[in-house]
Amino acid sequence: MRSGRTASATAIVAALLIPASAHAAPALVPSAHAAPGETVTLPVRDALAGLPVRVEDRAGYERTKFKHWVDADKDGCNTRAEVLKAEAVIAPEQGAGCKLSGGEWYSPYDDRYMHGPSGLDIDHLVPLAEAWDSGASTWTAGEREAYANDLGDNRALIAVSAASNRSKADQDPATWLPPSGGYRCQYVTDWIADKSRWALSIDAAEQAALAEELSRCPDVPVTVTTAR
Numbered sequence: 001m002r003s004g005r006t007a008s009a010t011a012i013v014a015a016l017l018i019p020a021s022a023h024a025a026p027a028l029v030p031s032a033h034a035a036p037g038e039t040v041t042l043p044v045r046d047a048l049a050g051l052p053v054r055v056e057d058r059a060g061y062e063r064t065k066f067k068h069w070v071d072a073d074k075d076g077c078n079t080r081a082e083v084l085k086a087e088a089v090i091a092p093e094q095g096a097g098c099k100l101s102g103g104e105w106y107s108p109y110d111d112r113y114m115h116g117p118s119g120l121d122i123d124h125l126v127p128l129a130e131a132w133d134s135g136a137s138t139w140t141a142g143e144r145e146a147y148a149n150d151l152g153d154n155r156a157l158i159a160v161s162a163a164s165n166r167s168k169a170d171q172d173p174a175t176w177l178p179p180s181g182g183y184r185c186q187y188v189t190d191w192i193a194d195k196s197r198w199a200l201s202i203d204a205a206e207q208a209a210l211a212e213e214l215s216r217c218p219d220v221p222v223t224v225t226t227a228r
Contacts, residue, residue, distance in 0.1 A: 034226045035226070036226055036227065036228050037225065037226065038225070038226050039223060039224070039225045039226075040196075040223070040224055040226065041221050041222070041223040041224075042221065042222060043219045043220070043221055043222075044189050044192055044193075044214060044217075044219055044220055044221070044222050045211075045214055045219050047192050047193065047196050047222050047224075048192050048207070048210055048211065048214065050196065051192065051195055051196065051200075051201060051202045051207070052201045052202070053201065053202055053203065053204055053207055054134075054201040054202075054203065055203060056130075056133035056134060056201075056203045057133060057137070058129060058132060058133050059137075060132075060137060061129055061132040061133070061137070063128055063129070065132070065141070065144055066128045066131075066132075066136075066144045066145065066147065066148035067141070067144070067145040067148060067149075068145070068148035068149050069081075069122075069149065070145065070149050072149060072151075076097065076098045077094075077098035078098070079122070079148075079149040079151065079157070080122045081098045081100060082151055083122045083151070083157050083158070083159055084100055084103075084105070084117050084120065084122070084159055085100070086154075087105060087158070087159045088103045088104065088105055089103075089104045089105055089106050089113070090102075090103050090104035091103055092116075092117060100117050101116065101117070102116060103115075103116065103117060105117075105120055105159050107120070107159070107160045107161040107164060108158070108160065108178065108180060108183045108186070108187075109123075109160045109161065109164035109165070109168070109178040109179065109180060109183065109187075110160075110161055110163070110164040110178070110179050110180055111179075111180040111182070111183070112161055114161055119161060119162055120159050120160065120161065120162060121159075121160060121161070121162045121165035121166070122157050122158070122159055123157070123158050123159075123160050123165045123168065124148065124156070124157060125155055125156055125157070125158055125187075125190055125191060125194050126156075126172075126191060126194045126195060126198075126200065127168075127169070127170040127171070127172075128147075128148060128170070129170035130170055130171075130172050131144075131147060131198065131200060133203075134195065134200035134201045134202065134203075135198075135199065135200045135201055136198075136200070139228075143228060146227065147198060147227075150227070152225070152227070153193075153194070153197055153224070153225070153227075155190040155193050155194050156194055156197070164178070164179065167179075172191075172202075172203075172205075172206045172209075173187075173188055173191060173206060173209045173210055173213065174203075174205040174206045174208070174209040177213065184213055184217075185213070185214075185216070185217035185218070188210050188213045188214060188217070189214075189217065189220060189222060191210065192210060192222065193222045193224050196222070196224045196226070197224045197225065197226055197227050198226075198227050198228060199226065199227075199228055
């Protein structure tokens with residue numbers, strides 16, 4: 001179900017990306033040196049090593065500086081609804097104004113099946129406040145809107161139980177990992193991919209936590225199309 005969302009990436013993100021050639025092999029270069037729109041593939045530990053390490057600064061952060069949820073393609077469904085439709089295990093019914101009802105979802109953070117959309121949150125895998133701390137404070141309003149509504153990469157936004165999302169809040173992996181231990185390798189791998197996609201930094205504690213978790217995980221390749 002998730003692959004459909006990549007195919008319908010929003011106009012906002014598309015404006016920031018230069019589509020890669022359908023026949024071009026992904027570049028095997030550090031994401032820190034990739035141009036916007038370039039597709040890069042690296043072992044996840046190399047991708048982690050390529051992230052810049054900097055002290056974080058939350059000065060000036062306001063959630064309203066990341067406009068969401070928007071209906072970028074003007075089809076009547078905003079970003080939240082698009083994610084819910086793409087990630088449903090059993091498709092919901094769609095009514096007027098893209099109101100969704102019924103359906104079933106799997107929340108990987110806490111290994112739960114959820115019936116109906118009301119108990120679900122759409123989580124920014126790398127929270128908005130964390131993105132701000134890690135470089136988004138210098139972005140334009142348009143770049144922050146694109147980040148907050150990123151339908152161009154299935155790892156960026158994820159439907160999870162409201163309880164697990166609110167437990168996570170704006171924490172990074174130094175202080176929060178999914179309660180479901182079986183999902184943690186996927187979580188930290190996706191975290192690194194998302195930070196690489198948006199050229200975000202990590203702090204020292206975050207770097208240590210990611211490296212520690214990855215030491216128990218396969219060194220899988222990650223492919224990222226850089227957004228900036």
